[in-house]
Amino acid sequence: MSTTSNTNGETDLPPFPGTRAARCPFDPPPQYANWRQAEGMQQALWKNSHPVWVASRYEDIRAVLSDPRISADNRRPGFPGAAPVPAAENDLPTFGRMDDPEHARLRLMLTKDFTVKRVEQMRPHIQQLADDFLDQMIAKGPPADLVRDYALPIPSLVISLMLGVPYSDHEFFQQHSDTLQEMNASEAGKGAAINALFGYLLELVERKEREPGDDIISRLLRERVATGELSQEAVAMNGLILLFAGHETTSNMIALSALTLLQNPGQLARIRDTDDPALVANAVEELLRYLTIAQDNVVRMATEDLTLGGQLIRAGEGVMANLPSANRDTAFLDEPDTLDVGRDVRGHIAFGFGVHQCLGQSLARVELQVALPTLLRRLPELRLTVPLEKVRFRHDMTAFGVHELPVVW
Numbered sequence: 046m047s048t049t050s051n052t053n054g055e056t057d058l059p060p061f062p063g064t065r066a067a068r069c070p071f072d073p074p075p076q077y078a079n080w081r082q083a084e085g086m087q088q089a090l091w092k093n094s095h096p097v098w099v100a101s102r103y104e105d106i107r108a109v110l111s112d113p114r115i116s117a118d119n120r121r122p123g124f125p126g127a128a129p130v131p132a133a134e135n136d137l138p139t140f141g142r143m144d145d146p147e148h149a150r151l152r153l154m155l156t157k158d159f160t161v162k163r164v165e166q167m168r169p170h171i172q173q174l175a176d177d178f179l180d181q182m183i184a185k186g187p188p189a190d191l192v193r194d195y196a197l198p199i200p201s202l203v204i205s206l207m208l209g210v211p212y213s214d215h216e217f218f219q220q221h222s223d224t225l226q227e228m229n230a231s232e233a234g235k236g237a238a239i240n241a242l243f244g245y246l247l248e249l250v251e252r253k254e255r256e257p258g259d260d261i262i263s264r265l266l267r268e269r270v271a272t273g274e275l276s277q278e279a280v281a282m283n284g285l286i287l288l289f290a291g292h293e294t295t296s297n298m299i300a301l302s303a304l305t306l307l308q309n310p311g312q313l314a315r316i317r318d319t320d321d322p323a324l325v326a327n328a329v330e331e332l333l334r335y336l337t338i339a340q341d342n343v344v345r346m347a348t349e350d351l352t353l354g355g356q357l358i359r360a361g362e363g364v365m366a367n368l369p370s371a372n373r374d375t376a377f378l379d380e381p382d383t384l385d386v387g388r389d390v391r392g393h394i395a396f397g398f399g400v401h402q403c404l405g406q407s408l409a410r411v412e413l414q415v416a417l418p419t420l421l422r423r424l425p426e427l428r429l430t431v432p433l434e435k436v437r438f439r440h441d442m443t444a445f446g447v448h449e450l451p452v453v454w
Contacts, residue, residue, distance in 0.1 A: 061089035061099055061365060062340045070438050071305055071336065072382060077101055077370035085356035089365070091341065093229075095125040097363035098356060101370040103377040103394070105354035109366055110399040112353065115345045117401055118144050124346050125363035137282045141290075145400060154269055155283070155404060158207065158261050164407045167203070171412055174199050175419045183423075187453035188430050195420065196299035196450070197292070200412050204291030204405075208284055209253060209260030210246075218242065222289050226442040246281040246288070261287070287405070294338060295409045297439065297446030299416045302332045304436065304450055305384065306421070307429060312386050317421035322414070328386035329413045334393035335384050337369040338445040343397060368394055369445075424454040 063074030080087040080101040091097045100109045109115055118124070119142045140151040157163065175195075182194040189195075197219075205212045221238040224230050230238075250262055254270075254277065257263040262284050269275040306313035316328050343366035347358045358364060372393050373381040396403040403409070420427065429436070430451040437448040 058088055058090040058096060060093070061091045061097065061367075062369075065438075065440060067434070070433075070436075071301075071308075073337070073369035073373055077367060077373070080367070081370060081374055086354055086358075086364075091344070091363070091365060092126050095363060097125055097344065097365045098358055099365045099367050100354060101367040101374075102354060103371040103374040106366045106368065106371045106394060107398050108353050109345060109364055110343070110394075110397060110401065112351070113145075114347060114349050114351050115353075115364060116144050116348050117142055117148070117345055119344075121346055121348075123361050125344055137276075137279050139279075139282050139286055140404075141286060141401065148400065151283070152404065154265065154275070155261070155287070158264075159405050159408055161407045164411050167408075168411055168415065171199070171203060171415045172419070174202060175416050176423075179419065179423055183454075188451050189453075191303060191420075191450040191452050192296070192300045192447060193449065196303070196416070197296040199299065199416055200295035200409075201292040203408070203412065204288055207261055207291070208288055209258050209262045210249060210284075210288060214245070217245070218288065222293060225289070226293065226439075226444060229441060242285050242289075243281060246285045247278060250277045250281045250284065290403070291405055291408070294403075294444050295412050297338050297444045298333070298336065298409070298413060300450050301336055301338060301446045302329075302413065302417055303420060303427075304429075304433075304447060305332065305336065306417075307427065308433065309384050312384055313421060315386055316418055317425065319418075324387070325414050325418050326410070327389070329410055329417070330390050330393065331384065331386045331388065332413070332417075333395040334372045334378075334390045336445070337372045337393075337395045339368050339395070339397075340443055340445050341365065342443045343368060366397070368397070427452055427454045 059076065063076050065072065065074050069075075080099065086098045086100055086105065088096060089099045100106045116124075140148055140155065143151065178195050178198055182189045185194075198215075201215050201219075202212050204210075205215065210218075221242050224234055224238040250266065253260075253262050254266055257266065262280060265275060265280045266277070270277060270280060306316065312328075316325060319325065345364045345366070347360055347362050347364060349360045351358055353364075371377065372395060375381060377392065378390065396406040396409075430453050436450065439446045439448060
């Protein structure tokens with residue numbers, strides 16, 4: 046990537062993502078506010094070695110994520126931080142890392158499983174799971190780790206059931222997905238994790254070919270592989286992406302939201318004490334905006350010279366969409382650093398923007414709308430067992446959150 050528009054050498058560039066202030070762990074790094082005020086965009090160093098332009102203003106990010114000259118295809122030569130994939134499968138179509146029209150074609154094959162209507166039909170089952178995991182946690186008695194005992198198993202089991210992945214294998218999957226989440230993990234380590242997970246999913250796909258079930262993988266085999274539209278390998282790779290994304294982000298949002306509300310008892314009470322589903326749904330949107338846990342994974346590359354947000358970007362240069370910063374932009378929302386579960390935050394971009402918006406956002410919303418009020422109502426005396434400064438936050442992970450959350454009730 047060229048750095049001709051920056052007077053400093055690449056080694057002098059600030060790191061991205063930045064460092065959160067210890068006293069305000071729920072807020073984005075404080076330098077993002079300065080980046081929003083500066084002209085153009087900030088050039089930063091991503092993953093310690095990839096110079097990228099960082100779009101931090103709300104409107105700039107919407108422009109970046111809707112411009113067809115900005116590519117999401119990490120198979121392009123020079124794409125910053127391209128994820129390691131099995132060498133033999135380097136050209137497998139994965140909808141999240143493709144451009145239209147190929148992206149739209151593949152995404153459409155999966156859309157029916159994540160529509161609002163389909164997800165709403167799953168709400169009673171998700172409610173039952175939340176109650177069951179709380180029953181187990183209460184039966185064991187305090188203290189408990191809210192991540193391990195509640196926040197992680199709900200979305201993990203839901204996406205496993207949807208895909209037809211045995212939940213009994215979740216520890217194997219979690220071990221390798223943690224490696225992929227670590228910002229500072231070696232490329233060799235990430236490559237090994239991807240290979241292990243891809244091999245597991247490919248073996249599962251081959252088994253589903255012989256023993257189909259009522260799940261997404263079996264449906265894709267029946268509707269798309271049998272017609273020659275997809276290969277078994279492509280189903281495995283896209284199944285891996287769905288499995289990874291379907292539990293990692295939502296589990297972090299459940300735990301981090303619970304912790305945030307414990308630090309804001311007035312806002313917690315508004316969720317706990319209402320029987321209005323619209324208020325709960327609105328509260329979830331505000332938590333999604335306020336926390337915006339996707340720290341550094343919305344990366345793109347310019348395919349030609351262009352100017353966005355007053356910044357000249359050369360063909361081949363990387364562009365990062367700084368979602369946490371955008372959702373704290375005063376140009377989008379008044380008093381954005383305040384948590385207010387009653388206000389209207391329509392238009393937030395916690396799930397991204399444009400054609401690559403999160404496919405599973407409707408599922409994530411329902412899981413949060415169920416998990417949070419269920420937890421708060423059934424355990425009204427829920428509280429931390431350690432001071433906030435002792436909580437281990439996931440500063441070094443792609444999805445922000447907490448590693449564990451020790452609680453009593």
